[in-house]
Amino acid sequence: MDHQDLIVKHKFELLFREHFTGLCYFARKYTGDLDSAKEIVHGVFIRIWENRSDFEWDKPAKSYLFTSVYNRSLNYLRDHKKFISHGEATAQNLVVDESVFTDNVETAELENHIQKALRKLPEKCREIFELSRFESKKYTEIAEHLNISVKTVETQMSKALHLLRIELKDYLAFLMLMMLKNMNNL
Amino acid sequence: MCGYDNNNDMDTDNKHIDPVGLVPKVLSGEATPEEQKIVDEWLSADPDNRVEFDSFARLWDITSSATAAGDIDVEAEWQRLDRAITHRQTRTIHLKRVLQIAAAVILVSALTFTGVKITGPILKRAPANEYASIYLPDGTVVSLNAGSRITYKKGFGISHRQLSLKGEAYFEVKKSNLPFVVSAGEACISVTGTEFNVKAYADKPLIRVTVTKGTVRLYETSHPDLEAVLTAGETGTYNKSNRKIDMQAAVNLNDFAWKTGILDFNNTPLSEVGDILANTYHISVNIDPALHDCSITVRFENQELDSVVSVLKSTLDLTVSRTGKKYTISGKGC
Numbered sequence: 001m002d003h004q005d006l007i008v009k010h011k012f013e014l015l016f017r018e019h020f021t022g023l024c025y026f027a028r029k030y031t032g033d034l035d036s037a038k039e040i041v042h043g044v045f046i047r048i049w050e051n052r053s054d055f056e057w058d059k060p061a062k063s064y065l066f067t068s069v070y071n072r073s074l075n076y077l078r079d080h081k082k083f084i085s086h087g088e089a090t091a092q093n094l095v096v097d098e099s100v101f102t103d104n105v106e107t108a109e110l111e112n113h114i115q116k117a118l119r120k121l122p123e124k125c126r127e128i129f130e131l132s133r134f135e136s137k138k139y140t141e142i143a144e145h146l147n148i149s150v151k152t153v154e155t156q157m158s159k160a161l162h163l164l165r166i167e168l169k170d171y172l173a174f175l176m177l178m179m180l181k182n183m184n185n186l
Numbered sequence: 187m188c189g190y191d192n193n194n195d196m197d198t199d200n201k202h203i204d205p206v207g208l209v210p211k212v213l214s215g216e217a218t219p220e221e222q223k224i225v226d227e228w229l230s231a232d233p234d235n236r237v238e239f240d241s242f243a244r245l246w247d248i249t250s251s252a253t254a255a256g257d258i259d260v261e262a263e264w265q266r267l268d269r270a271i272t273h274r275q276t277r278t279i280h281l282k283r284v285l286q287i288a289a290a291v292i293l294v295s296a297l298t299f300t301g302v303k304i305t306g307p308i309l310k311r312a313p314a315n316e317y318a319s320i321y322l323p324d325g326t327v328v329s330l331n332a333g334s335r336i337t338y339k340k341g342f343g344i345s346h347r348q349l350s351l352k353g354e355a356y357f358e359v360k361k362s363n364l365p366f367v368v369s370a371g372e373a374c375i376s377v378t379g380t381e382f383n384v385k386a387y388a389d390k391p392l393i394r395v396t397v398t399k400g401t402v403r404l405y406e407t408s409h410p411d412l413e414a415v416l417t418a419g420e421t422g423t424y425n426k427s428n429r430k431i432d433m434q435a436a437v438n439l440n441d442f443a444w445k446t447g448i449l450d451f452n453n454t455p456l457s458e459v460g461d462i463l464a465n466t467y468h469i470s471v472n473i474d475p476a477l478h479d480c481s482i483t484v485r486f487e488n489q490e491l492d493s494v495v496s497v498l499k500s501t502l503d504l505t506v507s508r509t510g511k512k513y514t515i516s517g518k519g520c
Binding site: 161 | 206207208210216241242245246258260263264267268270271
């Protein structure tokens with residue numbers, strides 16, 4: 001590889017690392033499962049790599065990425081003739097409703113931030129929060145499972161929520177705005 | 187929006203209990219009627235409290251949508267993509283090779299159909315004039331110098347980690363219980379997890395191993411008892427003609443020049459400089475024997491061949507002529 005190739009490869013890697021997770025959550029809104037979402041996003045990046053000599057590396061690529069993933073997701077749905085219960089939309093109304101696209105981009109990015117925020121929690125705190133939130137364990141069950149008092153579970157849950165709120169402050173504000181907007185539309 | 191400090195406004199009847207602390211319990215439906223009441227009272231005490239509660243409730247909701255996500259291991263995904271594009275690259279570059287492979291596949295399919303079992307080796311090679319990075323299935327990264335190649339059998343990283351090398355490569359070996367063995371013709375190198383360079387050109391009398399991290403074992407392929415253990419900062423050479431292994435407690439930076447782009451000549455004889463330039467810039471260098479012992483001390487970092495040559499030229503008062511990739515160096519001598 002010569003110098004120029006290395007620079008392009010580096011930019012490519014940065015682009016991937018910045019957007020991969022968000023794009024996967026976005027694609028999952030259409031496909032309904034994360035594995036096919038990942039494949040779709042990989043496909044988009046491979047395409048970029050194949051056309052790397054024509055790709056405009058110094059321009060913002062976000063909207064290009066989301067549009068590409070969106071198109072591939074629609075193809076995926078068409079090929080798999082699948083209606084999804086998980087996402088907010090089905091194959092048919094996706095095609096006509098472009099505003100869903102924008103919403104999905106935004107919520108996918110939000111999910112990305114939530115995952116990042118969760119990763120920043122102290123380990124114990126995160127473990128307790130995930131047991132409660134994701135595995136629907138009761139406080140008493142968590143206390144027993146981790147051999148700690150119910151009081152500690154309560155304290156850690158409260159701590160987790162507060163830390164998450166600090167971490168996600170900007171996005172919560174943004175979400176409130178979105179909600180207001182949606183309510184006005186009703 | 188209001189902050190956590192707002193709980194100072196809480197209902198004074200329940201000042202021993204922090205209502206905000208109870209919010210997660212309410213949200214998860216675990217609050218007792220008493221606790222629910224405390225929170226309700228807190229909510230009605232101040233509209234700001236309602237806003238705060240809503241923001242927690244929203245947070246609660248959105249964390250649930252993130253749930254099923256599970257973690258995405260971006261690092262692992264990148265490695266996967268990187269492997270995919272590396273394969274693609276070799277595929278597009280060697281179109282001729284693809285056709286050969288296609289023919290081989292047809293042959294293999296035919297043989298498989300007739301019941302002959304084939305497990306051919308996997309070949310990775312670098313193009314003739316630039317080096318290539320290769321990701322092995324076990325996570326090891328191999329930088330292959332121009333024109334060099336490695337082959338390994340199916341199941342690499344699962345049942346074995348053995349490969350053979352022709353030419354030169356730098357290995358960054360992923361730690362694993364399976365020993366990583368490089369067979370380089372007359373000599374083999376066995377390691378667990380480490381970084382090292384192997385120079386094993388068929389037309390050179392020495393096989394040279396330079397270790398930058400960890401420990402490696404260098405031994406003769408036909409007599410594994412003839413061995414040397416090298417640690418970081420050491421260089422081992424196997425001499426094909428007298429079948430001896432020598433060790434030096436030093437690493438020559440120039441051994442990695444083809445990968446790092448750093449040339450570090452320190453009183454280096456011109457004959458050696460020529461070899462290093464040939465290896466780094468994928469050219470051939472012919473030097474008038476009268477000049478072999480002229481030495482030079484200079485350091486280059488990521489310089490084009492032209493500027494390196496012009497520095498050498500003016501320092502040692504040389505004449506350099508070039509035909510394509512062939513450089514001929516002559517001069518008055520020193």
